[in-house]
Amino acid sequence: MTAHPQSQEIITRHLCMAADVEKYSRLDTPDQEAFQADLVRVLEEAAVLSGLDRTAWERQPQGDQEFAVLPVGTPEPVVLGGFVRNLAIRLGERNANRAEEQRMRLRLAIDYGVARTAALGYSGPAPVSVARYLNAPQLKRVLEALDSTDLALIVSARVFQDVVRLRGEGQGLDPRRYVRVHVRQKEFSDYGWIHVPEHGPEELQPLVADPEPDAAPAPVTSTVVKDNKDGVFHFGSGDAARTMHKKYYR
Numbered sequence: 001m002t003a004h005p006q007s008q009e010i011i012t013r014h015l016c017m018a019a020d021v022e023k024y025s026r027l028d029t030p031d032q033e034a035f036q037a038d039l040v041r042v043l044e045e046a047a048v049l050s051g052l053d054r055t056a057w058e059r060q061p062q063g064d065q066e067f068a069v070l071p072v073g074t075p076e077p078v079v080l081g082g083f084v085r086n087l088a089i090r091l092g093e094r095n096a097n098r099a100e101e102q103r104m105r106l107r108l109a110i111d112y113g114v115a116r117t118a119a120l121g122y123s124g125p126a127p128v129s130v131a132r133y134l135n136a137p138q139l140k141r142v143l144e145a146l147d148s149t150d151l152a153l154i155v156s157a158r159v160f161q162d163v164v165r166l167r168g169e170g171q172g173l174d175p176r177r178y179v180r181v182h183v184r185q186k187e188f189s190d191y192g193w194i195h196v197p198e199h200g201p202e203e204l205q206p207l208v209a210d211p212e213p214d215a216a217p218a219p220v221t222s223t224v225v226k227d228n229k230d231g232v233f234h235f236g237s238g239d240a241a242r243t244m245h246k247k248y249y250r
Contacts (some may be wrong), residue, residue: 003198014115015070015079015159016126018134022105022143024064032063035104039066042090042104049090050082060121067130069122070117076163081171084153088197091150107143109134111156129156132185133192138208139181145207146199153195154181160193179204193244199245 021035043066047054058069070079076209087108095103111133121127133139133154143152157163160178167173178193181199194208 011114012072013113014072014110014126015074015076015086015110016068016130017070018065018067018109018130020107021029021138022107023037026101028247029181031102036063037062038094038104039064041206042087042094042196045090046083046087048126049086050078050122052078056118060123065134067122069127069128076159077166077171077173079160080155081173083110084151085197088149091188095150095189105143105150106152107134108151108153109136109139110153110159112162119202124243129188129190129217132188132190135182135185136181136183136192138183139194142196142204146196146203149196149199151197153194153197155195156191157191164193177201179208181208182210199225 019039024032024035027035040061045059046056051073052237056071058071060156061069087091087106093105095105098149110132111126111129113129115126116120116123116124132154136154139152139154143149146152155178160175164173164175167175177200179197180191183190183192194204196204
């Protein structure tokens with residue numbers, strides 16, 4: 001058997017996650033700093049409450065959002081179950097009795113795949129897909145429309161099939177509470193599944209439905225004038241009257 005060179009890299013797949021603060025740009029500088037600190041805090045508290053070791057996550061802060069690559073072996077059902085529930089709870093507690101403009105509301109996206117460190121962060125299909133899912137217009141519409149919630153989650157089709165549909169042992173995952181959407185962002189096109197804690201699919205479906213395409217415009221036809229041998233002018237259009245014959249009365 002031929003030995004592989006020791007320098008050959010082993011491809012590993014990770015659970016990747018991104019959390020983004022809604023309407024962050026509306027905040028002034030002190031509030032932005034406070035929101036960033038609170039984002040880190042609620043993510044850490046949700047992880048601790050779920051039994052996850054967030055110190056092992058490879059994290060890339062980006063101001064109003066955080067991207068994280070979770071270590072190999074992280075229990076996916078715990079992330080999709082306990083962590084998401086605890087994050088929603090911690091956000092609710094953080095936002096309690098605050099003015100509307102001080103509420104912190106999050107979009108959360110999760111996918112599974114290859115993610116490798118690079119000069120400016122991470123490379124690979126999973127970081128790209130997480131970014132596209134996070135900016136899905138359907139996810140933004142859901143969070144904007146459901147004022148009573150502070151968290152909207154989207155997972156990739158592979159995460160839904162491999163984790164959610166198996167219901168996650170002891171994590172209470174229910175695939176019936178997710179709705180499927182087709183995400184098209186830049187060159188990316190794939191299906192994802194949206195879930196909002198405490199909200200059922202009957203509330204989500206109208207919000208994620210793609211807008212009806214505009215009615216096709218009526219074909220444009222050119223009106224032309226023709227005459228007959230008796231000197232009477234007639235009006236026609238389309239292929240039957242492409243040519244205008246200019247004649248004058250005598």
